[in-house]
Structures are given as C-alpha cells and as structure tokens.
Amino acid sequence: MESYVDVFLAGLTGAVVLLMVLVIVLMVKISGMNKRYRKIIGNSQVEQVDDLLIDLQEGRMKLEGAVKEQADAIDGIRRVMKKMKAHVAVSRYNAFNKQGSDLSFSVAILDDEQDGVVLTGIHSREESYIYAKPVEKGGSNYALSPEEKEVIAQTAAAKR
Template sequence: MAELNELILEQLIWIVGGMALLMVILLIVSIAQGAKLRKLKRKYEAMMAGSGVEDLESLLINLKIQMDSIEDEHKLQTDQLKTVMQKLTRIQGKVGVKRYNAYGELGSDLSFSMAMVNDNQDGMVLTGIYNRDGSYVYAKPLKGGESTYTLSPEEKEAITLAQQAE
C-alpha cells in the first residue's frame, strides 16, 4: 500500500496538470456552447415575435391550420376556374361580317350577313337585307357550323370568316 501511495505522489503533478487541462478544455467548450445557445435563442425569439403564441408547438399548429385553409381555398378556386373555362368555350366570341349589295341596284353595300360562333361552331347568323322599299333582318341558328335553314353564299362566307377569327 505504501508503494501505491508513493507512486501516486510521484505522478500527482501529472494528474493535477491533466485535470487542470481537462477543466480548461471543458470551460472553452462550455463557453462556445453558451454562445451558440444565445444565438439560437435570439433566432427563436425573432421567429416567435409577433406570432401571438407562446411556444413553437402552437406556432406550428397555427401554421398547419392556415396551410390547410389555403389549400382548401386553392382547390375551390381551381374548380371555379375550370367552370369558367368550360363556360367560356360556349360564348359566341368569334364574329365574321360580310357586307354586300343584295339586289345589284345602284348604291352601296348596305346589306350584311354577320355570323357569331363559339369554339364549338355553335351560334347564329344575322342577315340584314336592304332595298328601296325597306330593310329586313333574319336570324338563323347554327349548330356545329351548320343551320337547319338554307344558308345564302354570303351567310356561308360570314360563317367562314367567323371560324377563322381568333
């Protein structure tokens, strides 16, 4: 036992020196960790500032609820946009007009045929015929670019002009 005590006393300076070095290293690591923790705390406080909640869990739950609400609204708007696009194809947006002199009399091209069609070539043709005695207007429905009524060459040309319109 005396030999063990003597060995420890001889090595005591090295043991104390090693412990002191270990304490200095641990102190440096502790200071570095404290600095990182303060930096992280500042970031956390900046993130939580103005959020109206006390902890990160509540903030994440609120963000999840808001995200779900935004996704629901997006789906609703997407469905509405599809409905509008479907209705838009049925609107008579393409127009073609052909002016002409119906009877070959002296004068201007006062008669006309005007075709209004949608993307499906559905719509109508309006024809206004002018002569010395009066003016007459006729309307003919179109389905797929064709009518159940006989179409004049001018009406067919107006339909062609409308189909070519952008």
C-alpha cells in the first residue's frame, strides 16, 4: 500500500511542478500583454480599452466630418477659381502701317473656360479708341481682329 502512496505522491508532485511551470508561463504572457495594454492606453486617463476605443471612434468621426467640410470648401473654391479671370495676354502693335509706333494694344482677360473680355485700344496721331468685346468659349458675337484672336489664343496656350 505504501508503494501506491509513493506513486501517488510522485504523481502529485509532478502535477504541482507542471502547474507551477504553467503558472510561470502564464505570468510572463500576462506581463507582456500588460505592457502592450499600457502602450495602447498611452498617456490617456482612460483605464479601460473599450472606453479608449469609443473615444478614438468619436474622434475619427469628428475628423471625417471636418475633412468632408474642407473637401466641400475646396470644391467651392475650385468652382469659383474656374470663373476667375486669371488668364491675361497683352499684344502691342502698330494699327496703322508706317504711322507712329506700337501704341495700339489688345488685352484678353479670360477664365479657364475662355470666357471674359477683350479690350482693344487703337491709337492714331489724331485720336484713340478703346473697344471692349465679350468673349465666350474663346469667341465673340462681335467680329474679332487678328490681334484680338491672337491674345485669346495666347491665354488658351498659357492655361495648358
């Protein structure tokens, strides 16, 4: 009977040693998880990960809203900028051969869609005239001089 007790005690001792090894392994794993948990939590005052995740989700939703607002504002600015008369070309020339110098001019002031105005000043010795012609899609309902067509083409070339 004593031999059964010895075997039983040896088995029990083996089980205890095995359980102690298992406890040590689990403690090491828990320690690693605790370090990762503290790294996730960081300097926040939150004690629970689920609270931290909720805070992060709320912050992300606020950021998404702000990003959408900014994207909408940028789209609005882009629409306005397309209509801005930002493309300008100037050409000076002598409107009357062999009289004076290059005192006449044509100025095109157009937007991205080639809409805007062409101003032309014709200068002679006796008088000067200034004409304004509306421009739509690079053309006009009024006859355009070669110089006016040239400055319109220059704005289109500068846009590219």
